[in-house]
Amino acid sequence: MSTIARVKSLPVEGLKKALWVASIAAAVLLVAGPVYMLFKYSISDSTSINTGGAPIPLWPYHPTFRCFTYLFSDSQFFGVITNSFVIAACTVGMSMLLGVPAAYVLGRFRVPGRRLLLLGLISVRLFPDIASVIPITEFFIRFKLQNTYTGVILAHTLLALPYVIFIGMSAFEAIPDDLEQQARVMGANGFSVFFRILLPLSIPGLVAAAIYTFLLSWDEFIFAYFILGLGKISTLTLFLKQKLAFSPPQNLLAAISVLLSLPVIVFSLMLQKYMTAGITTGSVK
Amino acid sequence: MADVVLKNVSKRMGSSQVIDGFSLDVANGEFVTLLGPSGCGKTTLLRMIAGLETVDKGDVLVGGKRYNNLPVQQRNLAMVFQSYALFPHMTVAQNIRFGLSIHKAPAETIRRKLAWSLDMFGLSGLEDRLPRQISGGQRQRVALARALVLDPDVLLLDEPLSNLDAALRDTAMEELKRIHHQVGTTIIYVTHNQVEAMTMSQRIAVLSAGRLEQYDTPRAVYDSPATRFAASFIGSPAMNFLNGAVEVHGEDAGVMTPVGFVKLDKERFTSAKAMAGRSVTVGIRPQNIAYAEHHESKRYSDTTLSVSVELVETLGDRSLVVSRGENGTALRFLITRDIDIEPQEMVEVFLDGRRVHLFDPQTNANVFSF
Ligand SMILES: Nc1ncnc2c1ncn2[C@@H]1O[C@H](COP(=O)(O)OP(=O)(O)OP(=O)(O)O)[C@@H](O)[C@H]1O
Ligand SMILES: [Mg+2]
Numbered sequence: 001m002s003t004i005a006r007v008k009s010l011p012v013e014g015l016k017k018a019l020w021v022a023s024i025a026a027a028v029l030l031v032a033g034p035v036y037m038l039f040k041y042s043i044s045d046s047t048s049i050n051t052g053g054a055p056i057p058l059w060p061y062h063p064t065f066r067c068f069t070y071l072f073s074d075s076q077f078f079g080v081i082t083n084s085f086v087i088a089a090c091t092v093g094m095s096m097l098l099g100v101p102a103a104y105v106l107g108r109f110r111v112p113g114r115r116l117l118l119l120g121l122i123s124v125r126l127f128p129d130i131a132s133v134i135p136i137t138e139f140f141i142r143f144k145l146q147n148t149y150t151g152v153i154l155a156h157t158l159l160a161l162p163y164v165i166f167i168g169m170s171a172f173e174a175i176p177d178d179l180e181q182q183a184r185v186m187g188a189n190g191f192s193v194f195f196r197i198l199l200p201l202s203i204p205g206l207v208a209a210a211i212y213t214f215l216l217s218w219d220e221f222i223f224a225y226f227i228l229g230l231g232k233i234s235t236l237t238l239f240l241k242q243k244l245a246f247s248p249p250q251n252l253l254a255a256i257s258v259l260l261s262l263p264v265i266v267f268s269l270m271l272q273k274y275m276t277a278g279i280t281t282g283s284v285k
Numbered sequence: 286m287a288d289v290v291l292k293n294v295s296k297r298m299g300s301s302q303v304i305d306g307f308s309l310d311v312a313n314g315e316f317v318t319l320l321g322p323s324g325c326g327k328t329t330l331l332r333m334i335a336g337l338e339t340v341d342k343g344d345v346l347v348g349g350k351r352y353n354n355l356p357v358q359q360r361n362l363a364m365v366f367q368s369y370a371l372f373p374h375m376t377v378a379q380n381i382r383f384g385l386s387i388h389k390a391p392a393e394t395i396r397r398k399l400a401w402s403l404d405m406f407g408l409s410g411l412e413d414r415l416p417r418q419i420s421g422g423q424r425q426r427v428a429l430a431r432a433l434v435l436d437p438d439v440l441l442l443d444e445p446l447s448n449l450d451a452a453l454r455d456t457a458m459e460e461l462k463r464i465h466h467q468v469g470t471t472i473i474y475v476t477h478n479q480v481e482a483m484t485m486s487q488r489i490a491v492l493s494a495g496r497l498e499q500y501d502t503p504r505a506v507y508d509s510p511a512t513r514f515a516a517s518f519i520g521s522p523a524m525n526f527l528n529g530a531v532e533v534h535g536e537d538a539g540v541m542t543p544v545g546f547v548k549l550d551k552e553r554f555t556s557a558k559a560m561a562g563r564s565v566t567v568g569i570r571p572q573n574i575a576y577a578e579h580h581e582s583k584r585y586s587d588t589t590l591s592v593s594v595e596l597v598e599t600l601g602d603r604s605l606v607v608s609r610g611e612n613g614t615a616l617r618f619l620i621t622r623d624i625d626i627e628p629q630e631m632v633e634v635f636l637d638g639r640r641v642h643l644f645d646p647q648t649n650a651n652v653f654s655f
């Protein structure tokens with residue numbers, strides 16, 4: 001009986017496996033393809049781009065880091081990267097400071113109106129940025145936040161907060177009640193329970209939220225554009241936009257894009273470590 | 286160490302009365318088990334003592350002090366949860382040290398107690414492992430060690446052995462007994478496993494639907510169950526119950542049941558006679574019904590019954606025979622493994638009249654025990 005079932009299921013298993021491998025390959029190609037192309041363009045010499053009708057080669061004829069050295073020799077570019085970094089880092093700090101306590105309360109306590117609150121948080125993010133940017137900018141102008149770091153950091157915090165609260169809340173919610181109650185029985189007060197049990201256990205979720213926030217701010221264009229305009233403070237995305245206006249060579253654009261996406265790749269790899277399930281295994285049951 | 290007194294405590298959860306006027310006193314240093322079926326409120330009671338649930342009515346007294354409104358962290362109690370609740374991000378040593386560091390114990394004390402507990406619970410060498418890197422039995426020992434280093438007034442244990450396999454459970458039971466003997470802490474132990482309750486505790490509180498059915502020594506609970514519930518819940522295989530009425534025939538007092546006249550012990554004739562005519566439920570354990578052909582001699586107080594065998598279940602050294610008497614009334618009894626009985630066979634059995642319990646069919650209270 002069982003042998004028959006096994007024999008019968010064999011081809012199905014094989015098909016399943018083939019399908020699985022194929023979808024993984026497709027996914028890898030879909031993700032890695034553009035990244036590869038971007039990278040290839042960024043190290044291409046001009047003859048590999050302007051081939052005069054011949055097909056563009058898979059690997060540049062004369063690979064070169066000229067575009068990168070050019071960018072880094074530009075003093076403005078260095079300032080731009082620093083700006084983007086500072087803004088993203090401050091956004092992370094701000095969002096965490098505001099989002100983690102909110103996530104803790106929503107995740108660990110029975111808050112009246114919780115569902116409505118969460119619904120509100122989601123719906124805020126359902127508006128396209130381009131629709132919300134004008135009223136928010138107007139509001140910011142009133143408080144003299146235009147053309148300031150504070151302004152753009154606050155705007156980015158506004159964008160990131162719903163995510164931080166959501167991810168953080170699920171992280172706090174996932175911690176078994178037994179652990180908190182056990183700590184209390186052992187004499188821990190609310191403060192100790194939070195800092196010694198709940199916070200360490202929700203770190204993976206909170207790190208994910210922080211990385212997400214960093215990337216959101218790093219890549220953000222619309223709000224940065226409206227709030228900073230093309231004033232004194234420029235970010236990487238604004239710099240890219242500025243360069244685009246002068247229709248620059250493709251390899252230079254690609255080099256900027258590579259630098260723009262570098263944190264995404266680095267952080268994604270870092271995130272991997274925290275994505276692995278089972279951090280709480282062995283605690284209960 | 287301290288004694289624990291529960292005075293008429295009640296607890297409502299949602300629409301159900303989970304604990305209903307429950308009273309219990311646990312002496313200082315005593316090992317008491319709360320025994321009852323799933324959902325009868327054992328965990329709730331334990332959590333009320335620990336302060337994790339509020340008390341609706343009644344009083345919780347520990348060491349003579351009223352605990353009702355004392356915050357959890359101010360009660361010097363330790364609790365081992367059914368899930369063990371080890372902190373997953375802390376090593377074995379960190380888990381054990383946690384409570385001590387919360388209480389700001391001096392470093393020297395912490396070191397000494399950690400060493401003591403690692404030794405006491407056979408955890409040496411595992412101190413740097415995370416909970417997920419040790420076995421179920423080891424986790425249980427860490428949970429106990431973590432509780433005991435705090436020198437709690439009372440140790441509350443919620444089915445700490447339920448996640449262990451049978452062999453490990455036996456060792457763990459012995460260990461727990463030894464530890465109680467050495468440390469002398471008051472222990473309130475929750476389980477629905479009667480073997481655990483019988484083996485370890487000094488007194489057993491039998492619970493049913495949030496009420497106390499009986500509170501006595503393991504022996505007394507087994508020998509003279511106070512209620513029909515206690516009788517059916519304790520002892521394995523479960524007790525036989527037969528409905529009938531007390532009758533007196535000349536020198537003999539007994540109960541007329543569907544399977545026949547069940548004689549009662551001669552020594553208790555007077556009290557049995559006083560009950561003549563009364564409706565009762567007869568309770569007799571399978572252990573107190575003997576297979577006639579095997580039995581050396583029939584005693585005067587034995588009742589002989591003819592039953593037809595329905596099923597024989599091997600229990601290891603003995604077998605359980607499920608049989609039916611006249612009118613199809615089920616009767617279960619035990620035989621040794623060397624006896625061969627086949628289903629459909631008609632056999633004779635002796636009911637030991639000295640071991641018959643009578644319960645009131647209305648109140649379910651034991652009205653006649655030995
Ligand atoms: N939050 C709650 N709301 C309503 N009823 C509850 C709640 N928690 C528990 N109960 C009920 O209270 C009763 C007692 O629960 P409790 O957990 O104390 O049982 P238990 O004796 O420990 O059972 P088990 O042996 O299965 O652990 C159960 O019938 C349960 O359904
Ligand atoms: Mg329970």
